[in-house]
Amino acid sequence: MKVGDLSNAYVVSVGPGxxxxxxxxxxxxxxxxxxxxxxxDNLVGILTERDVLRAVAEGMGLDETRVEKLMTRDVVTVEPDWEIYEAAAEMAAHHFRHLIVADGSGVLGVLSIRDLLLAGQRVPLADGHWAVLRDPLTFTVRERRRLQRQLISLGGGPPDELDLGELVALLVASWSLDLPLPGDAPDVLDRVPAADLAAVRAAVLSELPELQRAVHPAPGWRRRR
Incomplete structure (x- = not known):
């Protein structure tokens, strides 16, 4: 996977003043x-939540202090065709949690450490944003057990008739759909636009075989006692 495939192309920007x-x-x-x-339109720095936290800790006036005083000026950028592991190494080397993705045309996006840790399949949404289907490798033990129970409960039947509600709620991260996931409330997915829910459901359906392989041991595997 390349950096350009994973980074968020929706760039939030502020001015130095x-x-x-x-x-x-x-x-x-x-x-x-x-x-x-x-x-x-010229890149002059990056401001992070750590910078704001430092300002609060040092008693700086939030209304008087300007972004240019605390922003990082020596910005480290990566190109969209970099491999993900290269970007991860760059973050580790500089102790950064965010990297700006840019090329000769300017800023293309931002890659965060959260993007790296929770990388998964992206599903385009109707408003131009996207949702992420989490990789089961990032699940906690409790989440993996819940995923396994849900996969078992699906059973067989035509794909269009499968109840994927709980599975969608577990796999789609809360930052994707702005919901109180993992969706223990029965009506939590009712707030998602129909077109977006259909797109996410189709993506989950296509991933069912991989999900089964992810949570079930390989044939012949036995737990040691």
């Missing part, structure tokens, strides 16, 4: 942990 409060509010509204700092 913004106050920290406005920048923090902007990040919260867009549910991101960093903002690209642009000055007339």
């Amino acid at each position: 913004w106050s920290l409060r406005d920048a923090a509010r902007h990040m919260v509204e867009h549910r991101v942990g960093s903002a690209v700092v642009l000055n007339e």
